[in-house]
Amino acid sequence: QAHLVESGGGSVQAGGSLRLSCVASGYAYSNYCLGWFRQGPGKEREGVAIIDRGTITSYADSVKGRFTISKDHGKNTLYLQMNTLKPDDTAMYYCAATPSAPSPQWALSRPVVFAVWGQGTQVTVFS
Numbered sequence: 001q002a003h004l005v006e007s008g009g010g011s012v013q014a015g016g017s018l019r020l021s022c023v024a025s026g027y028a029y030s031n032y033c034l035g036w037f038r039q040g041p042g043k044e045r046e047g048v049a050i051i052d053r054g055t056i057t058s059y060a061d062s063v064k065g066r067f068t069i070s071k072d073h074g075k076n077t078l079y080l081q082m083n084t085l086k087p088d089d090t091a092m093y094y095c096a097a098t099p100s101a102p103s104p105q106w107a108l109s110r111p112v113v114f115a116v117w118g119q120g121t122q123v124t125v126f127s
Helices: 104-108
Strands: 003-007 011-012 018-025 033-038 046-051 057-059 067-072 077-081 093-098 121-126
Touching: 003 093, 003 121, 011 104, 018 033, 018 093, 018 121, 033 067, 033 077, 033 104, 046 067, 057 067, 057 104, 077 093
Parallel strands: 011 121
Antiparallel strands: 003 018, 018 077, 033 046, 033 093, 046 057, 067 077, 093 121
């Protein structure tokens, strides 16, 4: 059974950086479209960054130029490098996987198509 575990969250001052990791077990990352989503207090879950089975990526406008999604197939690990963090980035961050999606941009706004989810890791950015 597929299983995802996130780590790397924490509390950081505005302007700081964090790197989230998501390790998969039970399946190979190379066969899936992968993504990071977040849900802040009182907000709906939103797409942050998606990477397809290759290297094509898509980002939410709010994180473009600050966040970078990447993966290491050998380690079955997905990453999210977050720089220049802002208080608005405060949220629970989740990684997710889906076996297929027409494009990362399409998947970014459709968390419902992701069948496998991690338990989340909290990111808090204080000013």
